[in-house]
Amino acid sequence: MLKLGIIGAGRLGSFHADKAAAHPSVELIGISDPSITARNRIAKKHGIQAFNAFDEMLPMVDAVVIASPTFLHFGLGSACLQEGKHVLMEKPMCSSLDEGRKLVDLAKNHKLVLQVGHVEEFNPAWLAAKNSLRYDLMVGEPILIDAVRTSGYTFRSTDIGAVFDMMIHDIDLVLSLVSSQVFSVDAIGFHIIGGPNEDIAHVRLRFENGCVANLFSSRVAERAERKMQITTATATTTIDFAARTTTSHRADETVLQGKYAPNKVLPDSVSLLTPTFMKDAFSLTSDTHDAVDALAAELDDFVLAIQSGKPPRVSGARALEAITVAEMVVRSISRGVSQRSTRRAA
DSSP: OEEEEEEOOSHHHHHHHHHHHHOTTEEEEEEEOSOHHHHHHHHHHHTOEEESSGGGTGGGOSEEEEOSOGGGHHHHHHHHHHTTOEEEEESSSOSSHHHHHHHHHHHHHTTOOEEEEOGGGGOHHHHHHHHHTHHHHHHOOOSEEEEEEEOOOOSOSTTSOHIIIIIHHHHHHHHHHOOSOEEEEEEEEEOSSOSSSOSEEEEEEEETTSOEEEEEEESSOSSOEEEEEEEOSSEEEEEETTTTEEEEEEEOHHHHTTTTOTTTSOHHHHHHHGGGHHHHHEEEEEEEOOOOOHHHHHHHHHHHHHHHOOOOSSBHHHHHHHHHHHHHHHHHHHHTSOEEOSOOOO
16 A cells, blocks of 8 residues: 655645545555644544644655645655655646756656646546547647636635646647647736736747647636647647547548649539538547546556556656746746747756
């Protein structure tokens, strides 16, 4: 059994404690948080120990879940890794690229698992979309990606802005699809509630292979939305992460072979083709996927990585790539100028 401790007794820490308590391969040992009320509530619910200081819990556990505010991630993560504990860190991994590199190096040097909670990686709509895109990606890379991620204001994660709080999910997913370096970043962002962190952000990422990704995030929106549209040379795939739907609009072989190119369609045929052309020459498939407990799946992945020695789905090294781009976005917002990059994080 993996002996696990939770650091952070807020909303996410409570969720992680629930999943750990129910996991057949995990023994939940304790919960640490400066708030007496918060830690005791979770400790009482699961019959575990409550700790004021996280380091008091470390000798009793093999691994920890860190669900604290982002500005504490580096200090907590460093201390736990130095004590030989595997770490599942809530996203974002940390507040800066420099801190992220140090955490990744610590995990590597101590031969420990450092996993980051980019939970959309376990969303069934995303997994189905990647499967449907497999053929399209063999034909060619994505050409255009559009993503929207919005919510109302929750008064949580106020130590970071919308880029590190929300957009980081879509940055991670986009980087997993495009096997090319980010060439430039153009962003705009501003705060509504109060500074210094942005509540709304829009960015255009340009990749060296020509792909463009437009990402929009707002945490002061009228309605919540989590969608992504991926366009390749053969199809457009739309993912609704909240509704767990995947829709693909794909051109058939006759279109791809150029049968309907303007110079091959006789003028007299246009009136016959037009009424049903999109239905006849393109296929439309839409699937709604069963709900999956993504947080539980994430914990499964963490436990498996520790037991097998194989990297988790979102390792610290991979999360570092998202941090790299997110930091470029924030710099572009603050300076009002385009950011350029010639390499992604190793």
